Amino acid sequence: MSQTEISIxxxxxxxxxxxxxxxxxxxxxxxxxxxxxxxxxxxxTTLMRCMNRLTDLNTQAKVTGNIVIGGRDILHxxxxxxxxxxxxxLLAQRPYPLPMNIFNNVAYGLRISGRKKKRFxxxxxxxxxRQVNLWEEVKDRLKDPAAALSIGQQQRLCLARGLAVDPRIxxxxxPTSALDPISSQLIxxxxxxxxxxxxxxxxxxxxxxxxxxADHVVFMYMGEVIEQGPAEEFFxxxxxxxxxxxxxxxxx
Amino acid sequence: xxxxKAEEYFFRVLMFISSTIIIMVLLHIIYSILKAGLPHLxxxxxxxxxxxxxxxxxGGGILNAIVGSLYVAIGATSLAFAIGLxxxxxxxxxxxxxxxxxxxxxxxxDLLCGxxxxxxxxxxxxxxxxxxxxxxLLAGIITVTVFIVPIMIRAIDEVLMTIPRGLFESxxxxxxxxxxxxxxxxxxxxxAGIITALLLSFGRAIGDxxxxxxxxxxxxxxxxxxSQPTATLPLAIFFQLSSPILEVRQRxxxxxxxxxxxxxxxxxxxxxxTYSYKKNKINY
Numbered sequence: 396m397s398q399t400e401i402s403i404x405x406x407x408x409x410x411x412x413x414x415x416x417x418x419x420x421x422x423x424x425x426x427x428x429x430x431x432x433x434x435x436x437x438x439x440t441t442l443m444r445c446m447n448r449l450t451d452l453n454t455q456a457k458v459t460g461n462i463v464i465g466g467r468d469i470l471h472x473x474x475x476x477x478x479x480x481x482x483x484x485l486l487a488q489r490p491y492p493l494p495m496n497i498f499n500n501v502a503y504g505l506r507i508s509g510r511k512k513k514r515f516x517x518x519x520x521x522x523x524x525r526q527v528n529l530w531e532e533v534k535d536r537l538k539d540p541a542a543a544l545s546i547g548q549q550q551r552l553c554l555a556r557g558l559a560v561d562p563r564i565x566x567x568x569x570p571t572s573a574l575d576p577i578s579s580q581l582i583x584x585x586x587x588x589x590x591x592x593x594x595x596x597x598x599x600x601x602x603x604x605x606x607x608x609a610d611h612v613v614f615m616y617m618g619e620v621i622e623q624g625p626a627e628e629f630f631x632x633x634x635x636x637x638x639x640x641x642x643x644x645x646x647x
Numbered sequence: 648x649x650x651x652k653a654e655e656y657f658f659r660v661l662m663f664i665s666s667t668i669i670i671m672v673l674l675h676i677i678y679s680i681l682k683a684g685l686p687h688l689x690x691x692x693x694x695x696x697x698x699x700x701x702x703x704x705x706g707g708g709i710l711n712a713i714v715g716s717l718y719v720a721i722g723a724t725s726l727a728f729a730i731g732l733x734x735x736x737x738x739x740x741x742x743x744x745x746x747x748x749x750x751x752x753x754x755x756x757d758l759l760c761g762x763x764x765x766x767x768x769x770x771x772x773x774x775x776x777x778x779x780x781x782x783x784l785l786a787g788i789i790t791v792t793v794f795i796v797p798i799m800i801r802a803i804d805e806v807l808m809t810i811p812r813g814l815f816e817s818x819x820x821x822x823x824x825x826x827x828x829x830x831x832x833x834x835x836x837x838x839a840g841i842i843t844a845l846l847l848s849f850g851r852a853i854g855d856x857x858x859x860x861x862x863x864x865x866x867x868x869x870x871x872x873x874s875q876p877t878a879t880l881p882l883a884i885f886f887q888l889s890s891p892i893l894e895v896r897q898r899x900x901x902x903x904x905x906x907x908x909x910x911x912x913x914x915x916x917x918x919x920x921t922y923s924y925k926k927n928k929i930n931y
Contacts, residue, residue: 449816454744481822491817494836494927503831504821540927553817560821 400425400564400594401446406460408441408450415441417618419460423611428586428595430605430626433615434641439598442615443566446596447483448476464564481508483564484557484593486582489573490549492541493556497533500541500552504560523555527585547578554585565589567597571604583608602642606630614638680907684900692901697867702887704894709902714869715877717909718784720853723791724799727848730792731799732841736829738800739807740815753804759797765857767794772861782864785873790862794855795848802847806840807833811931838924846917850910856881880906 401423408416423429431439461468501520524530529551571579609626622638691708698707742749771790818828864876887899
């Protein structure tokens, strides 16, 4: 097995009295696509939100355990939280472009980290827009508001915007659920390309999508990890009864 | 006709009637003010301060009140904006974890919005006495600021509340600090709503008589410093309207026309400004 990028140990999360995540132990391999799947409400999105500390936004959420990325425990650290979040690009369920023009959406992350030279920004913005196959579609209207793009284009813009802060990891929370089939396919193809230089963690409940792109699978049910392992093994030869019935489509 | 259709028809008629009544009443108010005021509106009214015998129907105008009102309203709106915008952003960005605290603040603000302006006037007056200040432009600006700050905060707050969590989280994930989110993302997304909030507060500030009654005093001169008393349009209308002399009462209506014209002008200006800022707003 390849190197581990994110190592989650004994992670528990409870919200008021309800325990959402129960003793999660997961190793996410570097430069692979790891798919977290499971029925609705199983805690897969919450698990992802722990990784970039969006759970901080909720005072009632109590988190214990460790998430180790690159040798440091990001749950218990005094390091600047913006630095931790910058290691991970987030692609949400639906695109949330920033209220500014297309160019500035991508330049935003660079600007806030102090890279303000116009020539530099122009180069980088073009680079990242090309990387998500959006450049040809928008190169003549970079000054147009991001809202003028279609939802599929907006999602690719959000991917470019996330890549621009130079993360190591891409977190994607059902990134294609609001998109049409062609836009979804574009995102999936992008992920397959990007995994050579990024570690990708994707939450999905679409079984076929998981089959198409996963290298590594984590299967969750009711806040627990039921089974995890390399995709081939997981899909061809699942060990747990629950995984077998889920794969047969017996429950969602 | 079945019951559902009848119900639909009933409510449609009801809505039509109430809208018509409201519009008619509004139009009638504007019509009667214009009818009473326009014939007596002349260039002197808006270009001159009261001359000797003005209050007995002789020459002069109410430039003192126009300028005084603009000073008070612009001063108070700017101050209230400088206080209100950070408070509203703070509530929606930094206090998101403490929902109960935020709801408490909202409740308090709503309460303050409901307090009649004369109470703020009286409050301002007691403060003035405490600090040994006389009626002045500054005292008026401070009192009106206190009076419109809750309105400003709640108006901006309502706009910020409509911003989806996803945008906040996306911006956080890009490594933004909360202040960067405040002025680079939230401010830009809600700029149209913020202009509306400014407008709303300005309208309240320039149109309110009670809060300035005890604090600004009244004078026939245009104030040249913050410590001088000043006239305001609502009080000019009030004083002139209570005069026994017909010409003076007619001028009260002309003053009302001027006040409405100022508010109309500011609204139009704000609409035009909003239009050019709106284009980057994302409609979620």
